[in-house]
Amino acid sequence: MRKTAVIMLVFQIMTVVSGCQKPNSEEQDLRHVKSIQDDNSPKVILLMADSLMASAIDEGIRQKQLPTFQFLIEHGQYYKDVVSSFPTMSVTVDSSLLTGKYADVHGVPGLIWYSSDKKRIINYGTGPMEVFRQDVDTVLTDALINLNGSHLNRKIPTIYEDLAHIGLKSGSINGLVYRGKNDHVLSIPEWIQVPTTLKRDIQVKGPDFLAFGALSNPLDGKVNLAQGLTNRMGMNNDFSVKSAKYLIQANKLPDFLFVYLPDLDRKLHQKGPSNLDGVKKLDGQVNNLLQSFGSPEQALKEVIFVILGDSGMTQLLPADQNPVIDLPVMFEGVNILRPGETATDQTEIVLAVNETMGYVYKLKPNRSLQNLADTLSRDERIDFIAWQEKNWIHVIQGGTAKRFKYKEKGNMIDCYKQSWTIEQDSGVLDLKVNADDGRLEYGAYPDALQRLASALHSHQGDFMVVTAKPGYELADSSSPTHKGGGGHGSIRQTESLVPLIITGTNRKPEYLRMVDLKSYLLKLLTQ
Incomplete structure (x- = not known):
């Protein structure tokens, strides 16, 4: 079970009943997300591919199976040794990327940790047995309300909050950490019987555009997105890529767009890090996104693309x-x-x-x-x-x-x-x-x-x-x-070093660490 698909983990163990989901009305996202800068101002699309490893990219290119990654590397910068945060779990990594701080400052210690104040375990959604034993209501509250609302240090701004402060637009698609300045609503679908005291509609703060699987879909009725139970409630690459494509083709790109691609992680947990099936599929999905601009070449002229893994994986013994x-x-x-x-x-x-x-x-x-x-x-x-x-x-x-x-x-x-x-x-x-x-x-x-x-x-x-x-x-x-299969969390190289591909700019990062990329991204957007 994937470590970061918090909503999917909880919903997959609940009972499905007949009914329809109430449309999630967030038209304000589409009205306000488009950058107000001129066409020559830089725009950045960051693709965060869960558990993407340089070894897989290199082997796939050697086998001539990754034409899109090869194209991007040949037309940009390619680093194989960006240091992730610790523990190497997505909620902690994303918090470090988006705040520019390690866990001692941003305050999200891992996917699971113990609160001495509450005298209980905090679990954002690890596995079905732990979710059941922890209590579904408590896990949902921590994942949907507390993670972004209180656990993530309120005194440390995210990149979305920094961009809003200087008048730039931003968006997050399926990102687990998304705190921003704008009001949004997460809506738990009616066609799922949730054994929880949570309200159906949860008020949250996010960037100008917030897509979060079936819980927040500003494109409802505009794009056919895979967001049912069998599609992990929208926490999948197809949802993420199609949402980003819509913004591109509708000429509604914000200045900065974070796109989370979770599928590879699940495949590698099952098959181990040497399996290339997931990265081959990812290659095609990235190409699909680039084609939204008319061609990959045109995409690189219009947008700075940053493709990043969040952690590596170690092969586990049988x-x-x-x-x-x-x-x-x-x-x-x-x-x-x-x-x-x-x-x-x-x-x-x-x-x-x-x-x-x-x-x-x-x-x-x-x-x-x-x-x-x-x-x-x-x-x-x-x-x-x-x-x-x-x-x-x-x-x-x-x-x-x-x-x-x-x-x-x-x-x-x-x-x-x-x-x-x-x-x-x-x-x-x-x-x-x-x-x-x-x-x-x-x-x-x-x-x-x-x-x-x-x-x-x-x-x-x-x-x-x-x-x-x-x-x-x-x-x-x-x-x-x-x-x-594969596992991560530790501080060793195999789980800590991730690839970084940058196209559309000659500006180089000062340090190759996840925690330093926020300042680099802000420089790209304000140069």
Whole structure:
């Protein structure tokens, strides 16, 4: 089950009854979305392809199966090593892209995490079993109201809010993070029986144009969009591409349009990252979009295209090779918070699993994070465990118990001009240290010090980060697993480095990190 299709995950496990959906009237989107700038002003279309990997692009081009990607690369810039955020889950990645900040600032720690204020697990929609156990009403509230309304730091503007401030128009198609300045309504379809206390119509804030599957379709009656139950409620590439095509052909493009393409992720979770079927289909869909301008060549003259993956994937071992690390078994005899329950005085720890990464929270003062980390580190399938004590972040390598610690500010400078103090075995995070000139370089864990620190500072609580070695994934009692398929969430290269293709401009990004792309996009739009 796809990690980010929150609405599809919830709706697919509900009962379908006869009836019709009330038309979603959002004509104001089409009246106000078109850019008011002159025709020579830059426009940007950003295509975010979930789990798109450079290795798949390169192999597909080698096999002469990806003519559209090849065309775009030959006529633009192609980077294979943009560093995603951490954990490498879509809600966190999108939040970093659209705010220009890591999770310590934007406040969305992962697809699933624990709120010490609410004393419950926050789940935006992981798998059907977790949704049922967590309570459908609570998951819908977190996904549809709280994610954009309160969890995403209100003090940090999104790119949509920044653009509105300077008078530029923007739009989001199927983006999970979409907070903007304009009023919109998400409407839960009547033909679905929803066991929830939520109102049918939910007021939200978004960009000038907001399309969000069957919940917000400003093109209802204008374009035949795949938005039924069998089409994942519109959370699919066909919905996204056709919506964007309409804006292009109707001459209603905003200055900035974010288009989320979710289908590839689901395919790779099932088949593994080496499967090329999904990226071949994506190639045709991108070509279809380019043809909306008359030809791909004309498209590149009129619009700056940015195509981006959000995270990579690791091939997981088949079921017979024990690829799932069952965390409750490792903490046998400990009182663990169950999904859907509220923590009590008897609750000792909480688990929040994001596929190959997880948060482990301790609620009892008589337990130490060091103690819990020692328990986990004995399993050779664990990559590392990290937690913070005072100003220091401690890291233990799984299977070896090698230790490393670091803190912000110091005499070591990385390639992003961030300074650190480091001690003990830097090899735990595969750091290359040059003591002579005070430089350090990242190896298997890109921008590891900042990204790990951001996760550990992303929300309140006494917790640690756990990651699995390649081939393995973590699990709680009801977590979805992907044995023999693909998984992500961790901080390693394979899951962290994503491709970036840019056409229509010679301006280059200063740094190849997801968190730095917002400022780059704003420069493109205001140059």
